[in-house]
Every structure is written in structure tokens, then in C-alpha cells.
Amino acid sequence: MSKKITDLAYEKSYKPWHDSFKHPFITELHAGTLDPTIFRYYLLQDRYYLEHFGKLYDLIAQQTDNAKLKSALQENSAGLEAGEFAIREIFFRELNITDKEIKNTPVAPTTYNYVSHMYRQLYVESPLVAAASMLPCEWLYQEIGEYLSTKDSPIPIYQQWIDSYATEEAKLGVQKQRALIDELAEETSPIEQQKILEAFEISTQMEYKFWEMSYAKETW
Template sequence: MTFTELARKEAARYWDGSFEHPFVQSLAAGKLAPEIFRYYLLQDRYYLEHFSKLYSLIAEQTEDQAVQAQLRENAENLKLGELAIREEFFSELAIGDKEILETAIAPTAYHYVSHMYRQLIDGTPNSAFAGMLPCAWLYQEIGVRLIEAGSPHPLYQRWIETYAGEAAAEGIKKERALLDRLYEESSKEEQQQMIEAFVISSKMEYAFWEMAVNLEKW
């Protein structure tokens, strides 16, 4: 069994929980409360800011040239795709600098980002890379699941479309192939670190939906 097959199996309950989560289901139905989506976007802004930085940091630490190239491509795609869409959302919802500064980072957003940075200290570049995959892969699967029916809410429909395209699927395919190879080349200890990083990130993805619907505060 490859790394991504094994890791996905280990994290299955959290992925299934994400697919059925009230946030995701309400978004698809067009019934997600505006204040919940707004809070999600504000927390996601913090998360994606660091997610982009992590791509660059991991690329600096790894010696694998194929991984370096993929991480830099991921960072550029994030800038041109998801981050650009988020800027449009912020503009349309009139989310400005004042609101951003006055909105405290929620515990889950803080812990998720901290978990990924920790891989660069206590783990390895490979485990750090593994911990990045659940976000993109899970969102891509959610996009594919939701795109056929779509959402009656224009903003939520655009959120779905961001992750349902062929480019996203191709990116995940390439990333999975790299991680599967890295796993095969790693020691047993590093393999376990990669699995643990992936599973924790999957848990945090589920917790991120919970954070949003509960408007989580410290």
C-alpha cells in the first residue's frame, strides 16, 4: 500500500466527517449563515498566509529537486488561484484591514498552523510535506463531490468551483506521486512521522469546520 493510500485509510473517519460536516453541507445547500462563512474566511486568511510560507520553507530544507519544484509550483498556484479568489471574496463582503486586525486568531487555526511548522523542527522536510497534503487533497475531493449539484448561493458556488477543476486534480495527482516515492525511500521512523503528520492535519481540517460553525474563541 502506498503512503497516500495508507494515510488516507488512517484518516478516513476525519475525511468522512468533513464530507458530512454541517458547514460543508449547508454551504452546498446555500444555507450556510453569512456570519459563519465570514468567520471562516477570516481564519482561513491566516491559515493560507502561513500555508504559502510553509511551501517555501520546506522547499528550502529539502534536497529533493523534484519536491522543490513541486512546492514552488504549489506556492505560485496558491497565489494565482485560491488566494486571488479569497481577495475577491473579501472585497465583495467588505472585509477590510480593520476587521482583519480586530478578529483574533481562533485556537484551531493557531494550532493547525503550529502543527505544520512543528514538522520542520521535530520532523523532517518529508513529514512537513506530508502534513501539507490533506488541505489541498480534501478540498479537491469536496469540490468534486459538490460540483455536480452545485450551490444556489453564488458565492458558495464559486468556493466549490475553486477546488473542482482538472488543474486541482492534476496537482493532487503529482503531489501524491511524490509523497509515495518519498515514503518508499524513507526510514521506518520517518515513514511513521509522515503518517502522523498527515493524520493530524486531517483531524485539524475537520476541526476547522467546527471552529467556523461555533465561531470559536479562546
């Protein structure tokens, strides 16, 4: 393979990747004009997504035979607890999002489909393909955070959201994940490499749809 697989995956997913930067959810969040009820709905759906994102780290780590992948995923799981989960708890307190509201908010179709897609990669494909399906979330959010960090949002909680991804730690974490997937992909078959590209592309499309879902407050 002449190019690294994460470079190929990025190229394959270029349009939905860059469309995310231009989505009204992102541009209005940055400008401070995003309807607070949209951000609230996003947080409620993201809570479900992150809950399963964390479970997937643990499940993939349990099922992989590769020591490097197992170690990286265990590290990511711990980082998620200390990072996004902790920040979301702050957001939920600030916005008075209660357990009752969480329980009474149905999981939206896009949230359900995105999470189901990642589980499918583990149970139908392989731990490596499943790990690759999780990479767009980390990578895209880091790039969006870095892109938006050049100018502050006038809404403090929106700026907190941006700041949580515009960190050197997040950037280094993505670089580490990419390097590992690139390394392991070189050791696998062309068929699995193609599965990695497909899983990555679908996840990137689902990332864009997640903004759409939040913005429209999507329901069944």
C-alpha cells in the same frame, strides 16, 4: 511497503476525512443555508491559515535537499498565489472584509493549532514529513469540491468557493503531490514513514476541526 504511503494515510484518516463531507458547514454551504456570518468567519481564519500555508511551501523548499520536492513546493507556492489567494481577494471585496476587520479578528485556537502543527513537522521532523502534513488540505478540499459540484449551491459566493476546488487542475495537482510523496517515502526509513502517517492523520483531524471552529465561531 506493499501499499503506497498516501493510500495508507488515507485509510488511517478515513473517519475524520469522511466526517468532513457531512459537517453542517459543508452541507449547509452546498444547500445555501449556511449563515453568512459563519462563512465570513471562516474566510477570516482561512486567510491566516493560507498566509502560513504559503510560507511553509517556501520554507520547506528552502530546507529540503531533494530537488524534486523543492521544485514541486515552489510550483505549489506560485499556484497558491494565482489560485486561492486571488480568489480570496475577490471574496473579501464582495463581502467588504476590510484590513481593519482582519487585524481585529483574533486567530482562533484551532487555526493556531493547525498552523503550529505543520510548522512543527518542519522544525522537529523533516521537510518530507512537513510536506505530507500539508497534503490533506489540498486533497480533501479537491474531493469536497468535486463531490459538491454535481449540484449547484443557490448562493453565488458559495458556488464560487465550490468551483474553485472542483477543477481538473486541482485534481491533477493532488495526484502529482501524492505521487511525489509516495516516491520519496519509499526512499526513507520506516520511522520517517510512520511520522508521515501521523502528520497526515493529525492534519486530517484538524481539517474537520476547522469546519467546527468556523461553524461555532470559536474563540479562546
